Amino acid sequence: MAHATNRLSASGVKAAPVGKHADGAGLWLVKREDGGAQWVLRVTVHGRRREMGLGSFPSVSLKAAREAAEKARAVARQGLDPIKERERQQREAARNIHMLSDIALDAFESRKAELKGDGTAGRWFSPLELHVLPKLGRVPVADIDQRDIRDTLAPIWHTKAETARKAMNRLGIVLKHAAALGLDVDLQATDKAKALLGKQRHTVTNVPAMNWRDVPAFYQSLGGSVTELALRLLILTAVRSGPLRNLHVDQIDGDIWTIPAAAMKGRLGATSDFRVPLSAEAQRVIAEARKFARDGFLFPGAKRGVISDMTMTALMDRRGLSERPHGFRSSFRDWTAEATQTPHDVAETCLGHTTGGAVERAYRRTDFLEQRRALMERWSRMVSLETNVLRGLRAHG
Template sequence: MGRAINRLSASGVKTASVGKHADGGGLWLVKREDGGAQWVLRVTVHGRRREMGLGAYPDRSLKEAREVADTWRAVARQGLDPIKERERQRREAARNIHMLADIALDAFESRKAELKGDGKAGRWFSPLELHVLPKLGRVPVADIDQKDIRDTLAPIWHTKAATAEKAMSRLTIVLRHAAALGLEVDLQATEKAKALLGRQRHTVTNVPSLPWQDVPAFYQSLGGSITELALRLLILTGARSGPLRNIHVEQIDGDVWTIPADDMKGRKGATKEFRVPLSAEAQRVIAEARKFARDGFLFPGAKRGVISDMTMTALMDRRGMKERPHGFRTSLRVWLAEATNAPHDVAEMCISHMVGSKTVQAYKRTDFLEQRRALMERWSEAVSKKNSASRIFQMAR
């Protein structure tokens, strides 16, 4: 019995001739004509002979081959197929390596080139980071199913519907990214999770806005910091926060600011840029802001990039206001409706709203620039003229 196993010696293995050499207990050394050699283990499971490779020699020594063979013989004695068991262990190891958090970060890095502004800076990633990864980040992406997603997003599905939708959308992208990497994932998991969560019950609320009558006092309370100048220009132009915070000095030509098509909301892939007329007051604000410009951006952030949307919101919060920067677009639109005779299409264009279907827009070759120029000059005079507010608006500097 002692000669039944461990028949080979280290020196004998080294000088073995071409062919198969038994060490006993099913362990064989297979020497090839090209000089290479392979360890092979033969076992019988449920009457079926199985042959599995244990690695190459000399990468795996005789001693190591015997130890590995002992491990898989023990598996076979339990009635398990060692080859299938090894594959199962490999799949398990692969799942443990590809955690959702790692795949999500990789997906984010891959998409950065097509993201703009805050998205590139991390805003795209934040719904995942705040609402998904704390619970599922360390779960192997291959193991995530619709019930995991449902349980994760259920707490905010109805109370923070928009945020939950963004998180679900981002998770769908991450799962697709995982599939592109060759991982086995359920690409329908998010859709199944939506079915389990049910239709969202929420009421859409408008962004709080300041009555236009109170805008002059607020405007006049603003100082000359980067954030305050950005708010001033936001009010004067009726622009959205994103394009304004990312405004580049090269986009300004005299009294016209041209917003690139890619920065216009709702125009993905559009080829049409948008011109914004700049009033005398708007040009004055821009001139004051130029002294802060960095890397060509008029409103740079403290360390890098540009100021964030939350920077302007925080200023209004500190003043005890419930209104938000985006609400000044509403203030302007209501002023246009109540204090001017601006035609509907012109008023809508003042806040860069496209009127009519895509077909109608295709044939409408004007952006009413001159008519808007006159209206925006009146708006600027109204908000910047001292004592023009009909109410006293107390603001702490």
């Protein structure tokens, strides 16, 4: 009936006293003692009365309240609960806002400070960017389940096992980041996906390394080009090729080479630089390399920048060797284990590895510099013995 609805007027709503005032058809204005007011709709769904808030007055006008009430009544006439339907729509809207690509980028930004060079090389993000986001980037993160992940990574799960493992790991971190943001995600989705994908058939192979007993002969065969001097110093210091190729003369102070913390892989979050003791032979190699220095870099590239990792690898290829420059770290580590009585922590620190648990590291202040200095001098003499003998013979010949 006409008199049962639209009982209130705009002016009447403003002047209404404290209490409940019916507009009709279940729409009520509830005026509070503090002066505020709330619109409430009473509807019956499946024989049960429900009260649905439609907003506060004056933010929601009388006209807007009536329109919202009519939409809710239409939902109820379909046999649906308008409150639950509104919550469902809100969840859908939230899922549509938080796409996986956006959450992945946000997770990456929040972790940049922990990554080498603030992640500028892109290695942390690239497994996601190349193998996950092209298929799942526009999917709401809350909708992603183990089947989505399985279907996405299945093409590379066995053929590119290490890349797939990294992509799965990064995706797990992104899902945890989404949960921290308060989003409704399945934190077990990656573990479930692994179960669906099965054990990887591909076996990760180690970088080919030269037997430490063969290193002296190889060292002796190296000449005095930029690449050969870089290889010499790589062998003598047992560092990774990245810090070595980017070695700047300002990093050298006497018999100490200081590598910035940000350049040390495996020491994420480290606040201190890494000191490398230089043996007498290492200092001699550095002195010889200084004549090639350009823009302060000890091992410059042919045209610009510094030599690449492939430059040293190519030299070994031309010698018919399957071993790789990075493998000399393993050569050194095997030598310490088989030919010396070096304590584990000292040997691992030579390689720039962190040892012990977080609590132990917090209390340990030493970097074993003096012990490492003696060990690296011993390694250097073993490696360069034949070279030094020949050098001495030439000097007296």
